[in-house]
Amino acid sequence: MSLQIGDTFPSLTLKVLGEKGPEDVTTDSLLSGKKVVLFAVPGAFTPGCSNTHLPGFVMKADEIKARGVDSIICTAVNDAFVMGAWGKAQNAEEIIMLADGLGELAKAAGLDQDLSAPGLGVRSQRYAMIINDGKIELLNVDATGVDKSSAETVLAAL
DSSP: OOOOTTOBOOOOEEEEEETTEEEEEEHHHHHTTSEEEEEEOSOTTOHHIIIIIHHHHHHHHHHHHHTTOOEEEEEESSOHHHHHHHHHHTTOTTEEEEEOTTSHHHHHHTOEEEETTTTOEEEEOEEEEEEETTEEEEEEEESSSSSTTSHHHHHHHO
16 A cells, blocks of 8 residues: 555665765655655656656756745665766756665655566656655655656646
């Protein structure tokens, strides 16, 4: 069963790419006492994610933060090196590129999907959340496309 509005976000240790390589970061440290927009994509450097989803948040980051959001987090079932390179390639300096290398976050959220048929393995579904002090206030999951989890949709909900 997937997370629901009102649920507490799972407590996990994941990775971000730091100056010296992958660094541990906890979801508790990223979310506690903060208002956060977290969005997930099936994979870094994939067409929909690179052409539409992440760029929307890059372009709207200042507007989103102006509505009281402390940070914007992008996550995918990719390692910290890939997430760091993708963030750099997309000029995503305002976005925390959170690596869910083993799919632990996707599974804990109940928002994983098996994309083994096209050779991608287990990945995250595409979604966006607004999280306030660890509690989920908005959860929009896209079955197809990027409509429900787009930066524009999240901005309208803030």
